Structures are given as C-alpha cells and as structure tokens.
Amino acid sequence: MTNAYILKKHRGAVADIHDHLGFSGVVVTDSGAYQILRYGDVEVSNREIVQYQCEIKSDIGVILDIPTSSDVDRDAALKSADETYRRAVEVLDIVERCGDTLWTLPIQGGTHLDILRQYAERSVEVFYRGYSIYALGSPTTLLEQYDFDRIIDMIFAVRSIIPFSTPLHLFGAGHPLIVPFAAALGVDTMDSASYILYAKDDRYMGSRATYRLEDLSYFPCTCPVCSKYSPEDVRRMPKRKRVELLALHNLHALSREFREVKQAIKEGRLWEYLEDRANSHPATRRAFEQLKRYLEFIYRHTPIVKPDARAVFILSEDSIFNPKIMIPRRRVLERFDSEVECIDLIPYRRGEGFPDSGIGESKCASYIYFPILGIAPLHLVDRYPYSQFEFGFKVTDKIVSDLSYLIFEALLKMLKISRTIVVNIYVCSNVEWQKELYRKLINLAQQVGESSVKIVLKAAKCRLSAPG
Ligand SMILES: [Zn+2]
Incomplete structure (x- = not known):
C-alpha cells in the first residue's frame, strides 16, 4: 500500500505504479485522506487524485474522503460523512470508466453510530455503480487510547448494513490486539502506518500489549530483529537505525497476528482464538464483551458446516x-x-x-x-x-x-x-x-x-x- 498523493506531489506522472515500485503484486494506493487527518489539508482535488490513481494503474484505489477524527462533535462528523459521500458520487464517471482498478468507498462518521448507519445505507446504491470495497475510517486515535469497544460498535454499525458479500476495509487499524476482533465482525482488510509511527516513538508492538523500548529487558518475539538484538542493543543505536529495526519488528508483529487469525478462521477456531485474546489485555476484554452484544449477527453469518479442526x-x-x-x-x-x-x-x-x-x-x-x-x-x-x-x-x-x-x-x-x-x-x-x-x-x-x-x-x- 502506498500513497498516490505523495507520489503525485513528488514524482508527477508515472506510467505504471508496479514498474515504478518494482513490485508485481497487488498495489493499493491511498488518496491523501490520511494527510488530511494528520495535517489538515492536501493540495489536490478529489477528481484529480482519482484520475491519477487510474492512470498509474493502481489495483485498488481510494477516493479523497474526509476522515472523521474521533474527537469531533456531531455536526463536524456529519459534515465529513456527507462530504465523503458527495465525493464518492462526484467521481462515479471515472470509477465506472476505470474498471481495472477496484475502487474503495469510504464511510465516515467516527464514533457517531447513527451517522455511520445513515451513510452506510446511502452508500449501498452508489456502491453498485462501480465500487468494489467499502471502507470504514478511522479508528487510529481510539486505538491509541485502547478504546477498542467503541471501534467494535463502529464496525458493527457499518457491517450490519452493507451487504455481507461485499468486502470491508478498516482504515488505520494497525494494532495486533484489534485484528481478531475486527475480523470476527467481518472486516476483511486493514491498513495502518502505525508500525512506523510507533517505531519513531520508540514503541514496540507485542502480542499482549505495546511496550516502550526503555521498559523492555527482553524482546518477547523471535523475528529476525528480536533474534539478533537485545533491547539494550537497540536502545544504544542511533535514532535512524533504531526506528528502522523497531518498524521492522512491528511489521513482523502485525503480520504474525494476521496469519494467526487467518489460520484460526481456516480451522474454524476463531472464537477460541478470541477467548484467548480476550485475556491478553483489559482493552481486548472490553472488545470481547462488546462483541458479545452482536452475537446474533455473528450466528446469522456463521456457516453451518463442520470446520476442519478436530475438536471444539x-x-x-x-x-x-x-x-x-x-x-x-x-x-x-x-x-x-x-x-x-x-x-x-x-x-x-x-x-x-x-x-x-x-x-x-x-x-x-x-x-x-x-x-x-x-x-x-x-x-x-x-x-x-x-x-x-x-x-x-x-x-x-x-x-x-x-x-x-x-x-x-x-x-x-x-x-x-x-x-x-x-x-x-x-x-x-x-x-x-x-x-x-x-x-x-x-x-x-x-x-x-x-x-x-x-x-x-x-x-x-x-x-x-x-x-x-
Ligand atoms: Zn520481533
């Protein structure tokens, strides 16, 4: 996943994003909405950046939505949700024309669940005119505050309205602890810059909590970084190297969690995995308790087949x-x-x-x-x-x-x-x-x-x- 806005700003026209990156896999481009959330504004229009993502042959593209940050009042949340919806409609002609790219339709509204539901409902009709993936934004701040139960409510508000057969992406969900709970409610994909942001702040992602580098005596991980260095080694490194190694570890920690969850789903053991994870941290316990409010929804969408696993x-x-x-x-x-x-x-x-x-x-x-x-x-x-x-x-x-x-x-x-x-x-x-x-x-x-x-x-x- 890379950023079309930054690419456009610094490099301009690129014939094919895959050649440019030297990467033949699936390339997802973000639109600059994240920069709006962090820095307030971007110097590009919605139509420009959608057209640009089409031209560089992005596999999955995103419109320039207006993220709702989690601390805004109802009026501001409504404004960002409405403007995001308006922009999704605004680029429908490009989205329809540029069919080789899968287009993402973000739903905003933050923690205001009624707004999320309202715009999820309104988005359904637009979705079928050219979009392929729904997205929900952006729980980044809530994640940092370990406010997992509110993220669960946000996911349910959207997932319970959009058709179950359509994929749902969760923007900014970059902590291992939230991954299984989001997946249990039907989130298919997630992305985040957290691995690098945490690293820059000397934070180390563990499967049970986030640690500050200064607090660690041992690395509770066996990835190449943690196998080679001790926390003391990393603490003594220059800032740049330290950030690089922590970022690498954080990516390993996230990747590991995704694999664990995918394997648990394959084995039909996701619930057992959630029970286990619920005991990791007070925040995951809250997420689990909140998830239990939506059991009927989960039961309705649980396939009635014997899973591969040997025993419950x-x-x-x-x-x-x-x-x-x-x-x-x-x-x-x-x-x-x-x-x-x-x-x-x-x-x-x-x-x-x-x-x-x-x-x-x-x-x-x-x-x-x-x-x-x-x-x-x-x-x-x-x-x-x-x-x-x-x-x-x-x-x-x-x-x-x-x-x-x-x-x-x-x-x-x-x-x-x-x-x-x-x-x-x-x-x-x-x-x-x-x-x-x-x-x-x-x-x-x-x-x-x-x-x-x-x-x-x-x-x-x-x-x-x-x-x-
Ligand atoms: Zn590691």
Missing part, C-alpha cells in the same frame, strides 16, 4: 457463545415439538461410552447433558460437536445454572404438547455439579407444579469422574 475447545464460561456450540444447542431446543411423556437425561462421558445399559432402550426419549454444550438426543452423540470437544476448566455454579435453565426451557416446550412429563436424571454420585443440577431442576420444576413435571433422581454407573 471449551476454554471458559465464554465458550458457551461459540457459534459452533450455540447454534447446535439452539437447534436441539427447536426440535422439542412432538408428544413425549418422559425423558432420560444422561450425563455425557466422552470416551466411556454408555455403561448404563438399558437407558437407550427405555420408552423415554434419551438425551445426553453436558456443561456448556447443553443437551442433545442420544443419537447425536457421534456427531459434531458432541463427538469432538475438549473441556478444560472447572464447572462453575453459573454453568450449572445455565444448563438447568436450558433443560427447563426444553421442558416448557414439551409441556405445550404433553400434559405431564417425567424427567429421569441420571447422576454420577461422585460428581458434585450433576447433583447440583438435579437440585436446581427440582427447584425449577416447582415453579410449574409437580403435577406437570416430575424430576426423578437415578444413579448413573460412572467409572471415571466427569468434569468438575
């Missing part, structure tokens, strides 16, 4: 929101729609099979139960995700409560069709949380009256202890 990792209480768990959980619940008089609830013990002979043969409908995963008909035990998961923490009271409410919800659905239901709950005598689940179900059943739901405690034959 259940890592924390937040694993319950993992689309790979929540989507099947809900689907099971939707299917309580035929007349049943009794159900067997059997604790699921992976790898142990079902030693309680006779359970599957009773006249009752048989369901397995398991923390976080919920309940599932016995015949789904061999299916994903019930067949492939790893549970890795202590079963808390909150999780047992959640399971009891889930079962109760299923019972209420059944009571719409059947007048009475007997629930045989099989419990391992050595597993505390199962006994607690039984107690909670008794309490819940009292709410609908014992004549409707009868909870019967049964002893499960358990060889090994279940989780918890």
